[in-house]
Amino acid sequence: MVPGGPRTAAGTCSHPPALLPIAKKGPRKCKTNSAGLVAALAAARNGARRLLVERAGFAGGIITATGLPFFDGIADYHEKRVVTPGIPLELFAKMGACEPGATHLLSHNPTIDNTERFKLLADRLLRAEPNLDVLFHTIACEASVRGDRIEAVYLANKAGLCRVEPKVVVDCTGDADIAARAGAPVEKAPELQPMTMHFRIGNVRSTPDTRRLCREAVIRAHEGGELPMFYGPGLMFKFAPDEVYVHAVRVPADGSDPEELTRAEQQGRQDAWTMFEAWKREVPGFEDAYFITSGPFIGVRETRRIVGEYVLTEHDIVESRRFDDAVATGCWYLDQHPNAATVGTANAGQKVQPDPYDIPYRTLLPRSVSNSAGGRALPLGDAARRLVDARQRDGDGHGPGGRHGGGAGRAPRDHATRARRPAGPRRPQAAGRRSGAGSRRRRLTAGWNRGRWESRKPAVTWPHPTQRCRLGWP
Numbered sequence: 099m100v101p102g103g104p105r106t107a108a109g110t111c112s113h114p115p116a117l118l119p120i121a122k123k124g125p126r127k128c129k130t131n132s133a134g135l136v137a138a139l140a141a142a143r144n145g146a147r148r149l150l151v152e153r154a155g156f157a158g159g160i161i162t163a164t165g166l167p168f169f170d171g172i173a174d175y176h177e178k179r180v181v182t183p184g185i186p187l188e189l190f191a192k193m194g195a196c197e198p199g200a201t202h203l204l205s206h207n208p209t210i211d212n213t214e215r216f217k218l219l220a221d222r223l224l225r226a227e228p229n230l231d232v233l234f235h236t237i238a239c240e241a242s243v244r245g246d247r248i249e250a251v252y253l254a255n256k257a258g259l260c261r262v263e264p265k266v267v268v269d270c271t272g273d274a275d276i277a278a279r280a281g282a283p284v285e286k287a288p289e290l291q292p293m294t295m296h297f298r299i300g301n302v303r304s305t306p307d308t309r310r311l312c313r314e315a316v317i318r319a320h321e322g323g324e325l326p327m328f329y330g331p332g333l334m335f336k337f338a339p340d341e342v343y344v345h346a347v348r349v350p351a352d353g354s355d356p357e358e359l360t361r362a363e364q365q366g367r368q369d370a371w372t373m374f375e376a377w378k379r380e381v382p383g384f385e386d387a388y389f390i391t392s393g394p395f396i397g398v399r400e401t402r403r404i405v406g407e408y409v410l411t412e413h414d415i416v417e418s419r420r421f422d423d424a425v426a427t428g429c430w431y432l433d434q435h436p437n438a439a440t441v442g443t444a445n446a447g448q449k450v451q452p453d454p455y456d457i458p459y460r461t462l463l464p465r466s467v468s469n470s471a472g473g474r475a476l477p478l479g480d481a482a483r484r485l486v487d488a489r490q491r492d493g494d495g496h497g498p499g500g501r502h503g504g505g506a507g508r509a510p511r512d513h514a515t516r517a518r519r520p521a522g523p524r525r526p527q528a529a530g531r532r533s534g535a536g537s538r539r540r541r542l543t544a545g546w547n548r549g550r551w552e553s554r555k556p557a558v559t560w561p562h563p564t565q566r567c568r569l570g571w572p
């Protein structure tokens with residue numbers, strides 16, 4: 099319920115919230131997260147006035163909010179060819195992880211060496227843009243609509259409840275918060291993927307058996323009823339030789355439900371400590387270990403997703419379908435985190451590694467709301483959901499936040515015909531790879547969701563041996 103102002107989706111108000119002073123400059127608004135950071139930088143660099151709103155005290159989305167150093171899918175699996183140039187590559191290069199303008203990388207899922215330094219980089223880039231206003235510790239919590247346009251978004255922060263009147267809203271909350279509040283059609287998967295609390299432990303003396311013994315200790319904790327669920331565990335000595343970064347916590351919950359989200363944060367933290375204490379008790383090398391940090395936020399893989407002008411399907415991805423209005427390229431594998439304990443891996447069943455595929459502009463346009471466009475909450479077929487989100491980070495103005503998204507006062511959907519990224523080079527057809535590859539891949543994926551696929555020899559066994567040791571899985 100939003101007090102004051104025009105009739106909101108939730109009703110009328112007692113006193114008008116202050117019109118945020120920034121609003122007087124007539125900004126177009128979007129949020130700072132991994133997709134939002136790129137969208138806002140792209141738009142500001144293309145001359146659009148932007149207001150960035152972020153609930154955390156820093157930008158960067160999951161990279162900084164959950165402490166995730168991965169830039170998965172920035173390069174394709176087979177040739178390590180960069181498929182998301184533009185701002186994602188710029189961020190990666192400015193973190194010193196590759197040469198500026200690199201066309202190929204060493205890995206298809208490289209990492210940055212310090213998520214704290216990524217906060218500083220984001221601050222520096224945001225402050226360098228005169229067209230950009232930034233508000234941290236600010237939650238976008240409501241929207242009011244007139245006709246098919248969002249006419250105001252309500253923000254909650256230390257100044258109380260404020261209202262901004264953006265011309266275009268780029269909702270990169272990850273959960274389609276504003277699109278949903280504005281009445282745009284959204285949907286949820288029948289079973290949402292679980293959340294994960296990443297954490298770090300210091301002063302660990304790594305041994306050749308560390309990962310195997312950690313896995314066994316976690317299985318015992320799980321079988322003993324101390325640990326409801328887990329995956330892997332994935333242990334990486336990523337940030338320092340005696341510091342282990344852990345991705346293993348698994349908590350089923352709906353991140354768009356405030357009570358469930360609160361419970362998940364508490365459960366995630368408890369499970370992280372349960373693992374830490376089991377390792378300290380049972381695994382040589384953890385005797386003098388100490389718990390450094392978790393989160394700060396639990397990682398939410400999926401909640402609501404907008405029903406876009408186009409819904410990208412698994413078939414589109416597995417067949418690497420090309421779209422006239424492609425604005426980004428994805429290439430990450432189809433993965434699904436089950437709500438169950440999985441040992442030595444994060445996923446259920448085998449995975450399918452598609453060739454690079456297009457993400458059409460229309461997937462970012464929520465139906466029935468003309469001046470809005472989306473972030474992670476893209477309309478995708480079930481299994482394809484998660485792998486695409488980061489790809490719209492293919493900035494440089496091709497996406498909704500960029501010069502096409504609401505430039506010149508036009509609504510994002512007015513640009514649908516113009517939003518076209520020059521088609522990237524198709525991967526050369528490897529002999530025998532394509533012949534029947536499509537139908538073989540179709541067969542593989544067809545079986546995938548229905549579990550029949552287990553019995554078939556997969557095209558790509560997963561995780562790849564090099565992948566296993568890099569991800570710290572025994």
Ligand SMILES: Cc1cc2nc3c(=O)[nH]c(=O)nc-3n(C[C@H](O)[C@H](O)[C@H](O)COP(=O)(O)OP(=O)(O)OC[C@H]3O[C@@H](n4cnc5c(N)ncnc54)[C@H](O)[C@@H]3O)c2cc1C
Pocket residue numbers: 129130131132133134151152153154158159160161163164166168169170171236237238239270271272273275293294295397398399400473474475484487488
């Ligand atoms: C645990 C986990 C592990 C993952 N592992 C990988 C991986 O290894 N590789 C990979 O490529 N992808 C991975 N993903 C997927 C990928 O990271 C995310 O899906 C991607 O970051 C989505 O980007 P986004 O910008 O849309 O949303 P997010 O990065 O989730 O950012 C959302 C941002 O919006 C802010 N926010 C949310 N609601 C509001 C609001 N109402 N008002 C203001 N601000 C708000 C949040 O604080 C956050 O900063 C993982 C996801 C999770 C959850």
